[in-house]
Amino acid sequence: MTQSHSKRKLYKLSNLVTSMAKTIKISIDNYKWLSRIAANLQHEREKPVSLDEALTRIKMKRDKKDILSYAGIWEGRDVESVRKGIKNGWSSWKIRSV
DSSP: OOHHHHHHHHHHHHHHOOOOOOOOOOOHHHHHHHHHHHHHHHHHHTSOOOHHHHHHHHHHHHHOOOGGGGTTTTTTSOHHHHHHHHHHHHHHOOOOOO
16 A cells, blocks of 8 residues: 555545544433433433433523513513613624724
């Protein structure tokens, strides 16, 4: 095998490595809880699911707020002072040039 041919193979092999795995320690209770979530997700998707996919699902649900959680947020506030604050905020906001 020539040197350039072996370099090409190494390059192709390096492209196959796309993600990095980490080892973490969790309590048995947390492991059982996460395993139940993964089992429910597996039942829902009807295919095997990793614990990483279960964690991603938890993260997505945490980051996604329900619109109803904002209901009544203005209650008891002086609407005019909030409007002025928003207007001041927007007037000081500038687009950064690229």
